[in-house]
Amino acid sequence: xxxxxxxxxxxxxxxxxxxxxxxxxxxxxxxxxxxxxxxxxxxxxxxxxxxxxxxxxxxxxxxxxxxxxxxxxxxxxxxxxxxxxxxxxxxxxxxxxxxxxxxxxxxxxxxxxxxxxxxxxxxxxxxxxxxxxxxxxxxxxxxxxxxxxxxx
Numbered sequence: 001x002x003x004x005x006x007x008x009x010x011x012x013x014x015x016x017x018x019x020x021x022x023x024x025x026x027x028x029x030x031x032x033x034x035x036x037x038x039x040x041x042x043x044x045x046x047x048x049x050x051x052x053x054x055x056x057x058x059x060x061x062x063x064x065x066x067x068x069x070x071x072x073x074x075x076x077x078x079x080x081x082x083x084x085x086x087x088x089x090x091x092x093x094x095x096x097x098x099x100x101x102x103x104x105x106x107x108x109x110x111x112x113x114x115x116x117x118x119x120x121x122x123x124x125x126x127x128x129x130x131x132x133x134x135x136x137x138x139x140x141x142x143x144x145x146x147x148x149x150x151x152x
Contacts (some may be wrong), residue, residue: 003020003034004019004020007045011105011108012046012108013046014048015048016035016037016048016049017049018046020035035047049103059100062102064081064103065081067107067110068081072122084098084102
């Protein structure tokens with residue numbers, strides 16, 4: 001991170017170094033202007049410090065599994081977790097890193113304090129992304145392309 005920040009489009013974050021944050025705290029400084037430019041250009045991105053990016057140190061499969069087991073739809077999530085573990089073995093490289101990446105993308109706020117309703121049910125979804133929807137081909141392919149496909 002030569003310039004004090006790193007943009008991670010996969011996780012939707014901009015990781016800032018501590019030194020860059022200190023420099024950016026002075027209004028009008030070059031770091032401040034850079035930070036405001038990033039904020040305006042990429043409003044959907046979250047800003048995190050480098051230390052916050054390393055908050056997952058010590059995250060094991062067992063800890064992931066226990067966390068997932070506490071979720072409201074844990075039965076489905078545990079099946080997904082096991083499938084991701086199996087798929088990661090065939091993807092090459094470090095299988096654990098692939099599983100961890102999936103876990104952190106699925107539960108980006110997993111370190112947050114949970115909240116419960118009056119009955120004791122977990123109400124926080126830990127920032128989980130909504131399920132991916134699969135659209136029929138009619139909705140994803142323009143009408144003229146569908147006509148070409150039918151005539152071919």
